[in-house]
Amino acid sequence: MVVGKPFLTEEEIQAKVRELAGRISRDYEGREPLMVGLLKGAFMFFSDLVRHIRVPLTIDFITASSYAKADTTGEVKIHCDMREEIEDRDVILVEDIVDTGITLNYLRERMLTRTPRSLKICALLDKKERRIVDVPVDYRGFEIPNEYVVGYGLDYDNKYRNLPYIAIFKRSD
Numbered sequence: 001m002v003v004g005k006p007f008l009t010e011e012e013i014q015a016k017v018r019e020l021a022g023r024i025s026r027d028y029e030g031r032e033p034l035m036v037g038l039l040k041g042a043f044m045f046f047s048d049l050v051r052h053i054r055v056p057l058t059i060d061f062i063t064a065s066s067y068a069k070a071d072t073t074g075e076v077k078i079h080c081d082m083r084e085e086i087e088d089r090d091v092i093l094v095e096d097i098v099d100t101g102i103t104l105n106y107l108r109e110r111m112l113t114r115t116p117r118s119l120k121i122c123a124l125l126d127k128k129e130r131r132i133v134d135v136p137v138d139y140r141g142f143e144i145p146n147e148y149v150v151g152y153g154l155d156y157d158n159k160y161r162n163l164p165y166i167a168i169f170k171r172s173d
C-alpha cells in the first residue's frame with residue numbers, strides 16, 4: 001500500500017477551514033453553538049475549525065464507526081457518546097468525510113430525537129457519488145472523487161492520521 005502525493009495540500013485545506021469557520025461565525029452571530037466532533041477522523045479538522053470560529057462555543061465528541069453493508073442502511077456503533085445535553089441548543093456536527101452517508105444520517109436522526117433548537121452538519125470532504133442515504137451537508141469543504149484518502153485525521157488501519165495534507169491511498173501491487 002502506498003500514499004500518493006498530496007491530493008489536497010496543507011495550504012488548500014487550511015484556506016478551506018478558514019472559509020468554513022468564517023461562514024459559521026457569520027451564521028451563528030449572537031448564538032453559542034455546540035460543536036460536536038466525530039472521532040477519530042475529524043479530530044484535526046475539528047480543532048483547526050473551532051480555533052478560527054469567532055463566536056463563543058462549546059465542544060463535545062462522539063466516537064462512532066459504521067459497518068456498511070452493500071444494499072442496506074448498514075450499522076453504526078457508538079463507542080463513546082457525547083456528554084452535553086442538546087435540547088434547545090444550536091448543534092453543529094463536524095465530520096471528516098461523508099461517504100455513503102450512513103454514519104451521519106444515523107447520528108443526525110438520533111440527535112433530532114433529543115430536540116436541539118437547530119442541527120447542522122459540517123464535513124470537510126464529500127464523496128457524493130458514493131451516497132446511499134441522502135443526508136444534508138450544510139457546510140461542505142471539498143467534493144472529492146471515489147478514492148480512498150488518508151491524512152489530516154483520516155486513517156488507513158489507524159495510521160497516517162498525522163499527515164498535514166490529504167493523499168490518495170493506493171495498493172502498490
Ligand code: 5GP
Nearest residue numbers: 066098099100101102103147148149154155
Ligand atoms: P459513511 O457512513 O458516510 O459511509 O462513512 C463515513 C466514515 O467512513 C468516515 O467518517 C470515515 O471514517 C470512513 N471513510 C469513508 N471514506 C473514507 C476514505 O476515503 N478514507 C478514510 N480514511 N476513511 C473513509
